[in-house]
Amino acid sequence: xKVKLKDIANEANISISxxxxxxxxxxxxxxxxxxxxxxxxxxxxxxxxxxxxxSLVTNQTKTFGLIIPDIENFFFSRLTKSIEIYCRKFGYTxxxxxxxxxxxxxxxxxxxxxxxxxxxxxxxxxxxxxxxxEEVSSKLKLLTIPYIMVDRVFDRLSCNQVYFDNxxxxxxxxxxxxxxxxxKISCIINPINSKNTISRFEGYRKAMEYYGLKIxxxxxxxxxxxxxxxxxxGTVVINNNTTAVFVSNDMMTLGLLKRLREENINIPxxxxxxxxxxxxxxxxxxxxxxxxxxxxxxxxxxxxDLMLNLIQxxxxxxxxxxxxxxxxxxxxxKKIHSxxx
Amino acid sequence: xKVKLKDIANEANISISxxxxxxxxxxxxxxxxxxxxxxxxxxxxxxxxxxxxxSLVTNQTKTFGLIIPDIENFFFSRLTKSIEIYCRKFGYTxxxxxxxxxxxxxxxxxxxxxxxxxxxxxxxxxxxxxxxxEEVSSKLKLLTIPYIMVDRVFDRLSCNQVYFDNxxxxxxxxxxxxxxxxxKISCIINPINSKNTISRFEGYRKAMEYYGLKIxxxxxxxxxxxxxxxxxxGTVVINNNTTAVFVSNDMMTLGLLKRLREENINIPxxxxxxxxxxxxxxxxxxxxxxxxxxxxxxxxxxxxDLMLNLIQxxxxxxxxxxxxxxxxxxxxxKKIHSxxx
Numbered sequence: 001x002k003v004k005l006k007d008i009a010n011e012a013n014i015s016i017s018x019x020x021x022x023x024x025x026x027x028x029x030x031x032x033x034x035x036x037x038x039x040x041x042x043x044x045x046x047x048x049x050x051x052x053x054x055s056l057v058t059n060q061t062k063t064f065g066l067i068i069p070d071i072e073n074f075f076f077s078r079l080t081k082s083i084e085i086y087c088r089k090f091g092y093t094x095x096x097x098x099x100x101x102x103x104x105x106x107x108x109x110x111x112x113x114x115x116x117x118x119x120x121x122x123x124x125x126x127x128x129x130x131x132x133x134e135e136v137s138s139k140l141k142l143l144t145i146p147y148i149m150v151d152r153v154f155d156r157l158s159c160n161q162v163y164f165d166n167x168x169x170x171x172x173x174x175x176x177x178x179x180x181x182x183x184k185i186s187c188i189i190n191p192i193n194s195k196n197t198i199s200r201f202e203g204y205r206k207a208m209e210y211y212g213l214k215i216x217x218x219x220x221x222x223x224x225x226x227x228x229x230x231x232x233x234g235t236v237v238i239n240n241n242t243t244a245v246f247v248s249n250d251m252m253t254l255g256l257l258k259r260l261r262e263e264n265i266n267i268p269x270x271x272x273x274x275x276x277x278x279x280x281x282x283x284x285x286x287x288x289x290x291x292x293x294x295x296x297x298x299x300x301x302x303x304x305d306l307m308l309n310l311i312q313x314x315x316x317x318x319x320x321x322x323x324x325x326x327x328x329x330x331x332x333x334k335k336i337h338s339x340x341x
Numbered sequence: 342x343k344v345k346l347k348d349i350a351n352e353a354n355i356s357i358s359x360x361x362x363x364x365x366x367x368x369x370x371x372x373x374x375x376x377x378x379x380x381x382x383x384x385x386x387x388x389x390x391x392x393x394x395x396s397l398v399t400n401q402t403k404t405f406g407l408i409i410p411d412i413e414n415f416f417f418s419r420l421t422k423s424i425e426i427y428c429r430k431f432g433y434t435x436x437x438x439x440x441x442x443x444x445x446x447x448x449x450x451x452x453x454x455x456x457x458x459x460x461x462x463x464x465x466x467x468x469x470x471x472x473x474x475e476e477v478s479s480k481l482k483l484l485t486i487p488y489i490m491v492d493r494v495f496d497r498l499s500c501n502q503v504y505f506d507n508x509x510x511x512x513x514x515x516x517x518x519x520x521x522x523x524x525k526i527s528c529i530i531n532p533i534n535s536k537n538t539i540s541r542f543e544g545y546r547k548a549m550e551y552y553g554l555k556i557x558x559x560x561x562x563x564x565x566x567x568x569x570x571x572x573x574x575g576t577v578v579i580n581n582n583t584t585a586v587f588v589s590n591d592m593m594t595l596g597l598l599k600r601l602r603e604e605n606i607n608i609p610x611x612x613x614x615x616x617x618x619x620x621x622x623x624x625x626x627x628x629x630x631x632x633x634x635x636x637x638x639x640x641x642x643x644x645x646d647l648m649l650n651l652i653q654x655x656x657x658x659x660x661x662x663x664x665x666x667x668x669x670x671x672x673x674x675k676k677i678h679s680x681x682x
Contacts, residue, residue: 003485046483063453071412071437072422081413084439093453096412096437098425112404112434116457142387144344227623254624282568283595286627 003045011045012038023047063093064307065113066122069101069152073225073251074279075296076124079151082300083122090308092119103128107139114145120307121147125154130194146310150303152196153320160310161320162303166196169292169325170203173246173274176290176327178211181336182244182272185213188233188256189248191222200248200276216240223248227255234259237271243336244272250280253289268334278328288330298323344386352386353379364388404434405648406454408464410442410493414566414592415620416637417465420492423641424463431649433460444469448480455486461648462488466495468535474498487651491644493537494661501651502661503644507537510633510666511544514587514615517631517668519552522677523585523613526554529564529574529597530589541589541617557581564589568596575600578612584677585613591621594630609675619669629671639664 005023009016014034021028022038030038041047064087068076084094095113099105103126113121121143129136129152137157140147146160153161177185187204190197201220208215218240223229230252237245237256247253253275257267265271267287278293302321310316346364350357355375362369363379371379382388405428409417425435436454440446444467454462462484470477470493478498481488487501494502518526528545531538542561549556559581564570571593578586578597588594594616598608606612608628619634643662651657 046480046485070422071425072418077413077418081411081439084412085441088441093438093450095453095457096439097434098422098437100426100429109434112436116436139387144387258623282599283624 003042003047005047008038008041008045008047011041014038060119061117062091063095063118064120064122065116065118066094066096066124067099067106067109067113068096068124069099069126071096071098075250075277075294078279078296079124079300082297083304086301086304087307090304099126101126101128103132103136106136110139110143114143118145119311120145122150122303122307123147124151125149127152127190127192127194127197130154130192146307146314148303148307148310151299152194155195158318160306160318162299162306162323163196163321164294164299164323164325166199166325167203167206169276169294170200170246170248171207172203172325172327173276173290173292174204174207175211176329177244177246177272177274177333178207178213180244180272180333182333183213184216184219184242184244186219186221186237186240186242186245187215187248188221188223188230188237188245188252190225192224197248204246223252225249225251227251230255230257231259234263238263238265244274244333247273247275250275250277250289250291253280253291257287267332272333272336274327274333281328281330287332289332290330291328293326293328295323295326344383344388346388349379349382349386349388352382355379401460402458403432404436404459406457406459406462407435407437408440408447408450408454408462408466409437410440410465410467412437412439416590416618416635419620419637420465420641423638424645427642427645428648431645440467442467442469444473444477447477451480451484455484459486460652461486463491463644463648464488465492466490468493468531468533468538471495471533471535487648487655489644489648489651492640493535496536500659501647502659503640503647503664504537504662505635505640505664505666507540507666508544508547510617510635511541511587511589512548513544513666513668514617514631514633515545515548516552517670518585518587518613518615518674519548519554521585521613521674523674524554525557525560525583525585527560527562527578527581527583527586528556528589529562529571529578529586529593531566532563533565538589545587564593566590566592568592571596571598572600579604579606585615585674588614588616591616591618591630591632594621594632598628608673613674613677615668615674622669622671628673630673631671632669634667634669636664636667 005016005019009019018030019038022035023042066083068080070076080096087094097109099109106126106129133154137154148160150162153163189201219242221233221236223233234256267273275289275291278291280289346357346360350360359371360379363376364383409421411417421437428435438450440450447467447470474495478495489501491503494504530542562574562577564574575597608614616630616632619632621630
């Protein structure tokens with residue numbers, strides 16, 4: 001059984017309110033010895049304060065919540081860690097929950113975190129929440145604590161948001177391939193109706209259009225941001241008569257590389273790749289991948305700074321902070337002669 | 342402001358206890374229309390029940406807590422996900438907190454999770470907690486909810502534990518190198534005073550001794566389980582006159598491979614490696630690594646099954662479940678002629 005204030009009061013032979021005052025370090029007329037006795041009993045009996053009761057008084061829990069779609073994805077595990085470490089510096093603990101990219105879990109986990117007491121919420125929504133934008137937006141709008149949409153945001157919702165410009169990132173990636181002479185360029189993209197995915201496809205389309213290049217239907221290959229889908233996409237890439245591919249995340253690039261290796265297709269000699277996230281190069285062994293870098297720690301720190309501001313001043317107007325991604329050039333793209341550009 | 346039962350009662354013009362009965366789906370003499378009205382108001386106003394208050398009645402929160410040392414480490418992010426998904430199947434939500442491998446955080450986070458209400462605790466302690474075994478053990482012993490030490494355990498503590506046999510794993514790894522003819526074998530190991538680390542070194546030592554091989558001082562290279570330390574260890578390995586290395590985790594192997602590649606040392610032609618964890622092969626591009634497989638999902642599922650049993654029957658005696666690791670042979674070890682074996 002959980003130890004209660006009453007139990008400590010009984011053991012110390014003192015009133016419950018006196019115990020409460022002592023354990024909360026409030027001024028009271030109790031001798032130093034008695035105070036120490038009470039604290040010792042609380043420690044021995046492993047007394048933990050009821051945080052909800054305590055937060056009624058202090059109105060803060062010194063805790064933030066984070067809802068993340070897939071803790072196993074490098075990008076999100078790194079984002080989680082950067083938020084966690086930065087919050088800790090300011091005395092906040094981060095409670096993490098994983099939605100498994102399921103829209104219903106976003107809704108459940110918001111309730112769960114609220115019911116456990118948090119001072120602020122970071123949320124990276126599930127991709128499937130984009131198909132239930134109104135429902136999820138309504139839920140968020142009702143929140144009475146500060147919240148920030150991180151990485152995955154709703155354009156139409158007026159709330160605090162920190163994210164990267166995905167149109168720009170994909171445009172830079174595709175433009176780089178075109179500048180190196182490629183004209184037949186595949187795109188591995190998640191067909192899910194999410195802002196980041198749509199934006200990345202949009203950036204690819206814009207670059208191709210700007211340079212007057214045609215996008216054949218078979219250039220567009222579906223993946224789900226996981227390794228296996230990149231592997232499967234590899235089979236299509238091998239047969240669709242393109243010389244290069246823009247892959248919209250690193251996990252899929254891992255799978256793609258494995259598939260190409262099986263066919264002895266070397267990068268960049270036989271095929272060129274630009275990826276997204278730039279998390280692979282510290283793992284890479286046989287090829288360094290040109291990629292769009294989204295500085296994960298910058299995303300995490302910007303979100304934390306905004307949250308700490310919101311906690312100080314709840315009247316601040318919602319801010320939408322759009323961060324710039326950057327093209328990091330490595331050796332996965334071959335410069336080819338192309339008379340058409 | 343957080344919406345309270347009282348606010349809903351005012352709006353529905355009904356008593357607080359009636360609202361409580363309706364929202365908790367308890368039997369009561371309230372018309373269906375009225376019930377729906379109350380539920381609609383609660384939904385519109387984003388009412389979330391105070392979980393601590395509710396748990397006083399039901400005595401359960403349908404939530405487990407998980408304390409993990411480093412969410413960015415593949416092994417732990419995968420373990421987290423396997424526990425999360427399995428718990429979810431049984432209607433439990435998992436609250437995850439990251440200790441950043443700091444002993445003090447283990448103690449703080451136990452309190453934090455308890456104060457937020459959980460039905461059971463999974464804990465993978467920080468490596469630094471092994472230097473404060475008594476303090477951490479005392480803390481755990483006082484817990485009044487079921488808890489399970491996962492992966493990293495205290496031998497002397499009588500409590501529920503699920504972990505792998507690390508002596509056996511390291512023995513199998515080293516024996517494999519010896520069987521292929523290697524006699525000068527380095528070992529990259531974390532010098533921290535933790536059970537798993539000590540056990541892995543013990544397994545290496547046992548195998549070398551059993552086969553009458555000498556361990557020179559320079560064979561033992563320190564790392565901290567992170568990529569950079571494996572990279573640094575690479576410089577030592579290149580110069581210590583060994584032909585093979587047993588690396589005690591995959592993250593360090595990643596760094597080591599990068600360093601060896603810089604020196605054009607090919608695996609297995611010029612150097613042999615056996616690693617630990619077997620998580621790399623799905624990422625690997627130019628070499629598949631022989632490794633000790635600790636089935637992460639088995640660890641997670643075994644821990645969950647045990648927890649669900651404990652929840653059903655709190656009188657169960659503590660169980661220590663030791664799982665067997667397995668050697669997965671790939672292509673990172675060269676068979677060499679060696680007259681000494």
